[in-house]
Amino acid sequence: DGGITQSPKYLFRKEGQNVTLSCEQNLNHDAMYWYRQDPGQGLRLIYYSQIVNDFQKGDIAEGYSVSREKKESFPLTVTSAQKNPTAFYLCASSLASGYTFGSGTRLTVV
Amino acid sequence: AQSVTQPDIHITVSEGASLELRCNYSYGATPYLFWYVQSPGQGLQLLLKYFSGDTLVQGIKGFEAEFKRSQSSFNLRKPSVHWSDAAEYFCAVGVYNNNDMRFGAGTRLTVKP
Numbered sequence: 001d002g003g004i005t006q007s008p009k010y011l012f013r014k015e016g017q018n019v020t021l022s023c024e025q026n027l028n029h030d031a032m033y034w035y036r037q038d039p040g041q042g043l044r045l046i047y048y049s050q051i052v053n054d055f056q057k058g059d060i061a062e063g064y065s066v067s068r069e070k071k072e073s074f075p076l077t078v079t080s081a082q083k084n085p086t087a088f089y090l091c092a093s094s095l096a097s098g099y100t101f102g103s104g105t106r107l108t109v110v
Numbered sequence: 111a112q113s114v115t116q117p118d119i120h121i122t123v124s125e126g127a128s129l130e131l132r133c134n135y136s137y138g139a140t141p142y143l144f145w146y147v148q149s150p151g152q153g154l155q156l157l158l159k160y161f162s163g164d165t166l167v168q169g170i171k172g173f174e175a176e177f178k179r180s181q182s183s184f185n186l187r188k189p190s191v192h193w194s195d196a197a198e199y200f201c202a203v204g205v206y207n208n209n210d211m212r213f214g215a216g217t218r219l220t221v222k223p
Contacts, residue, residue, distance in 0.1 A: 004153075035213075040119070042200065042215035043154075090153055098144055098204075099211060101153035 002027045006091050006102035012110045013078065013085060021076045021105045023091035030095065032074035036060060037088040037104075046089075049074055078107060085109055112137035112203045116214035123191050124222045131186040131217050133175075133201030142204040143184040144211070145175055147197050154200060160184065171195070196221045 004025045013019045025032065031050045035043040045058030049068040063082025068074055074093075078085045086109050092099040113136045123129055135141055142161050146154040158169025165177040175186045184201060198218045204211035 006153075040215065043213040088151075092154075094211075098142075098156050098159050099154075099202075101146075101155070103153045104151070106151070 004091055004093055004100055004102035006089075006105050008105060009103070011105055011107045013107060014110060016080045018077055018079050019107065021078070021089055021091075021107070023074045023076065023102060024072055025074075025093045025100075026072060027093055027095070027100060028071070029093035029100070030071070031093060032068070033092045033094070033099070034058075034064075034066065034074070034076045035090045035092065037090060043090065046076065111210070112141060112205060112212050114201050114203050114212050114214040116199075116201055116217050118217045119215070120218045120220065122220040122222060125193050126190050129186075129188045129191045129195070129219070131199050131201075131219070133184045133186065133214060134182050135184060135201075135203040136182065137203055137205070139205075140179075142211075143175075143177060144202040144204065145169065145173070145184075145186045146200045146202065146213075147171075148200065148216075149197050157186070157199075191219075191221055193221045193223065195219060 007022045033048040034046040044060050046064050047066040049055035065077045089105045091102040115134045144159045145157040148154045157173050158167045160167045160177045167175050173188050198216045200216045201214040202211050
């Protein structure tokens with residue numbers, strides 16, 4: 001079955017450390033997205049990519065970085081510059097008729 | 111840019127009762143509208159979507175939504191709620207090609223036995 005795979009499901013980050021969240025899709029979708037979800041705030045867009053080797057900042061890109069070297073993959077790096085990274089991160093992809101979401105990664109700073 | 115408002119942060123209904131979750135959008139042209147459901151610790155699952163045509167849209171799990179242009183609304187309804195419907199529900203509005211979709215803050219549904 002086609003879908004989006006996010007890994008790991010849980011991730012712990014120490015202060016000052018960079019961590020990378022994986023997002024892989026086999027839906028042949030061109031566009032991919034990263035969202036951050038905090039309680040009571042809905043989904044906020046971090047970065048999105050419409051084609052390979054191109055990506056755009058969303059509403060809260062500071063402290064995050066992405067790459068899109070392959071159509072199937074859109075990893076998100078949470079850098080040490082992100083001062084409050086504890087959140088639930090969702091990856092999504094789309095073709096033209098709505099988004100398909102992964103099951104999310106919960107990142108916690110320890 | 112488009113935006114979405116879900117006026118109700120939390121709703122509690124009894125099992126078997128009817129449900130209506132409100133969604134209001136702001137967009138100058140005809141929007142693409144979506145409802146998603148999220149169980150705790152999971153991703154979002156698409157319930158239904160409206161692009162054009164019939165303003166009453168049927169979705170999965172017995173849900174439906176009605177697009178009312180005059181009220182800029184896209185409310186989600188279900189005639190009889192089941193305990194398994196307890197979750198968070200998100201309304202979203204998109205534009206052509208859905209590359210700029212905006213989500214509401216969500217409505218958390220609790221179902222009483």
